[in-house]
Amino acid sequence: MSLRALRIVLPGGSGQVGQVLARYFQEHGHHVTVLTRGPYTAPWQTVHWDGLNPGPWTEYLEGADVCINLAGRSVNCRYDAANRQEIHDSRIITTKLLGDVIADLAEPPRVWLNASTATIYRHALDRDMDETTGELGGNESISKRRRAPETWNFSVGVAKDWEAAFFAAETPQTRKVALRSAIVFSPVPGSAFGVLSNLVRLGLGGTQGNGRQFVSWIHEDDFARAVGFLIAREDLDGPINIAAPNPLPNREFMSALRDAWDVPNGFPAPSLAVEAAAFLMRTESELVLKSRRVVPGRLLDAGFEFGFPDWPEAADDLVNQWRHRHD
Secondary structure (H helix, E strand, C coil), X not given: CCCXXXXXXXXXXXXXXXXXXXXXXXXCCCEEEEEECCCCCCCCEEEECCCCCCCHHHHHCCCCCEEEECCCCCCCCCCCHHHHHHHHHHHHHHHHHHHHHHHHCCCCCCEEEEECCHHHECCCCCCCECCCCCCECCCHHHCCCCCCCHHHHHHHHHHHHHHHHXXXXXXXXXXXXXXXXXXXXXXXXXXXXXXXXXHHHCCCCCCECCCCCEECEEEXXXXXXXXXXXXXXXXCCEEEEEXXXXXXXXXXXXXXXXXXXXXXXXXXXXXXXXXXXXXXCCCCCHHHHCCCCECCHHHHHCCCCCXXXXXXXXXXXXXXXXXXXXX
């Protein structure tokens, strides 16, 4: 599929990742429409939807080239019963809704990329997880060799249900790709990069937990380029890992981030301290302590070239951008 003058619709595209993609495609000459629950000012078109029911927004998918669904409540919260339900439903209900709508269109999008997550793989310290040999999570709590808290099974279950709803949609005219994305790092306040950078600059950016857990990550530029690559490659479908090819242990990850900020030291945060901080910040320690050792096997096999394959160089670039924009 050509990447010239495409009509691209992003349901749920008002968040950090959605804005990364909307900006990238807008700057490359494509027409971008973001479906959003709340209005906001943007240089691209925004259209209201509720994520629950068909409405006038469906007209923007008719004849569109690409649908990129990013809808889903942020996982940066405490996993109480209400938040768990909202995290689950905001992903599965919207995905099923889009499947029903796309199936009924006279001229549906030629490709539908649906957000997923690298968290679908098991807590992995021992080896890389690619799409072919990677093991999905959910049973670590009963394995002595790969032990992880039973509470982490919730995130894996949501990811599995999300992809199941996506691939169950009957859209024979539309190619489907599940974006098993690692954390997308952008130099913007409130993002994962912003939060970790604040810790580093306050002298609190030491090793988190035992530091052996792997961090899977991707620079925002490579994330946007990878999505564009997948749109263009009509031979690629199914689950695809969107992550830099070189995940690294938390200890090395935080060290490189400190180096990028010219901060020589940082207080470490043992697991109990991470748990306490997560409670106070109304988030979950799993986001820091789970080992995500995900690699982009299918992207690499297809010839995609990363601009930032290694974290130290990516961290340097993100810090330089942050200083240029905010300091």
